[in-house]
Amino acid sequence: MKLTPPKAILFDLDGTLVDTAPDFYDVVNSLRADEGLPALDHERIREQVSNGGIALACLTFEITADHNDIQAYRMRVLDRYSTCIGSLSGYFPGFDETIKGIEAAGIRWGIATNKPRAYTDPLLANLGIHCDSVICPEDVSQSKPAPDALLLGAQQLNVNASECWYVGDHLRDMEAAKAAGMLAIAARFGYLEASDNGSLWPVDLWIEQPTDLLTLIAAHQA
Incomplete structure (x- = not known):
């Protein structure tokens, strides 16, 4: 595959x-304890973090997404999370080096x-993460898998979308x-x-670790 310059x-x-999952381990299990439910393995909670608040509410309270009070249960999860945002979170290993390399290469x-x-915003502030653009659902009319957030991000970074790479861990990201x-x-x-079958996702490239991005950049620039 011929990569376009990022x-x-x-x-x-x-x-x-x-890696925000560690913040949710106690959030989920403390709420389950309040309900008299047994604690869940961390891996089960970890798998649902990218799926958002409704998925975590379903897991926590053993309900389905069509529950009449699903939004109230979602807010219980998020309210508990708001008391510990970033307390156990951090870059995935290798991202300190990767971000420095990206910035050193002049890539926004x-x-x-x-x-x-x-x-x-509190998560990024608590972790001391600063970047050139942060697009959240409130900034666009449609969230991912719609492209709105990515297109707005490219606009804020002053690049054409075709000159931008997007890195994610979910089908909707791809x-x-x-x-x-x-x-x-x-x-x-x-x-x-x-249950994810990544082979069916519309993926151009897979990375095993964050520093693989630096390898891709270096290979292209060579």
Whole structure:
């Protein structure tokens, strides 16, 4: 595959750039304890973090997404999460080096996430993460898998979408990247579920670890 020069790289947040799952282990299990339910293995919780608040509410309270009070249960999860945002989170191993390498190469970078800004901004502030663009659901009319957030991110980074790579860990991330005309890069270290069949995703490239991005950049520039 001939790669186009990346003038910018956009990242999904949870499960791609930042390992936020550890924050949710106690959130989920403390709420389950309140309900008299047994604790869940961390891996079961980890698999659902990229799926958002409704998926976590379903897992936590053993309900389905069509429950009449699903939004109230979702807010119980998010309210508990708001008390510990970033307390156990951090870059996935290797991203410190990767981000420094991206910036050293003169490549701008940003975040396009389905995580609401009320939780994204505190997370980034608490972790000391600074980038050139942060797009949240409130900034666009349609969230991923629609391409709106990625296109807005490219606009804010002053690049054409075709000159931008998008890195994510979910089918909707790859669909959004393809719809935006960006190179779709899937992070195998992210929150993939056991049932996910990545071979069916519209992926251009898979990476096993964050520093693989530096290898791709160097190979292209060679």
